[in-house]
Amino acid sequence: MYACTRQCPVQAITGEVKKTHVIDVDKCIKCGSCYEVCRFGAILKE
Ligand code: SF4
Known part of the structure; x- marks a missing residue:
């Protein structure tokens, strides 16, 4: 797992x-992490 996939809360x-x-733009809440x-x-x- 990369840093971004670990950071993503959703x-x-x-x-x-x-x-x-x-x-996945439907799941993304645009938190910026x-x-x-x-x-x-x-x-x-x-
Ligand atoms: S901006 Fe979207 S894809 Fe990136 S960590 Fe936040 S929810 Fe996940």
Whole structure:
């Protein structure tokens, strides 16, 4: 599990190691936790 998937309070992030992860926008509450921990800047804040 990556930092972002651990941080997500609603388990909205899924994906295999070293592959692109996906955020389920229906589950995501836009808390920003995954954005804070992502080392790669993969997540864009709106
Ligand atoms: S912003 Fe969305 S996907 Fe990211 S940790 Fe929060 S609920 Fe999960």
